[in-house]
Amino acid sequence: MHTIGLTGGIASGKSTVAEFFREQGVPVIDADILGHRTYDPGTSTFADVVDAFGSDIVAADGSIDRRALGGKVFGKPEELTRLTDIVWPGIRALASQELSDLEVAGTKIALLEAAVLLEAGWQDMVDEVWVTTVEVDIAVARLAERNGLDETAARARIDSQLSNEERIAIASVVIENNGTREELADRIKAVWQALRTNSGTERQTIG
Secondary structure, eight states: OEEEEEEEOTTSSHHHHHHHHHHTTOOEEEHHHHHHHHTSTTSHHHHHHHHHHOGGGBOTTSSBOHHHHHHHHTTOHHHHHHHHHHHHHHHHHHHHHHHHHHHHTTOSEEEEEOTTTTTTTGGGGSSEEEEEEOOHHHHHHHHHHHHOOOHHHHHHHHHTSOOHHHHHTTOSEEEEOOSOHHHHHHHHHHHHHHHHHSOOOSOEEEO
8 A cells, every 4th residue: 555644834735635635535544633533531642641731621521621731731842742742642553553454455545644744753654745835925824814813823833833844855745835726736636647657756846
């Protein structure tokens, strides 16, 4: 099975790429969804998070109150690292199991979509890394329109992530998304066609 790891910064078009793959019948493993599952009551990750951050983060229904947990890690890099050190291994375990099940089922191509693919060091789980990129000023404008963030807040979110350059240095395929949705769709189709005709061993920049 050939596994693609898809990553990129906020407002860079990852979800659009992943949706295209779904439309082609390719299984997509969404790390965000798996992240929610790691917080399910009864899991080892749930127990470890509560043990690390206190029982006051547990809501009345027994689930983790994400707002309460967020208040304990927001603006506190050391605490955020402590949380990701617990959660990321849980996500990786779930993703590994899903990939294994797909391979056993005879799947030819699978996609792992993960915003933190590189930060978490999950490159070894995939055969190649695809990165979506967008210029910072364009990302700021998109966040203002999509999320209602002001420029300061938008840039703070972008600055907290890896830069385009850091992601590109590791990527096999780079999909630039500085234009319209139609232009992005054309680029996605181009890399899809390239995937079907070669192994993607050389870096491609589509933009």
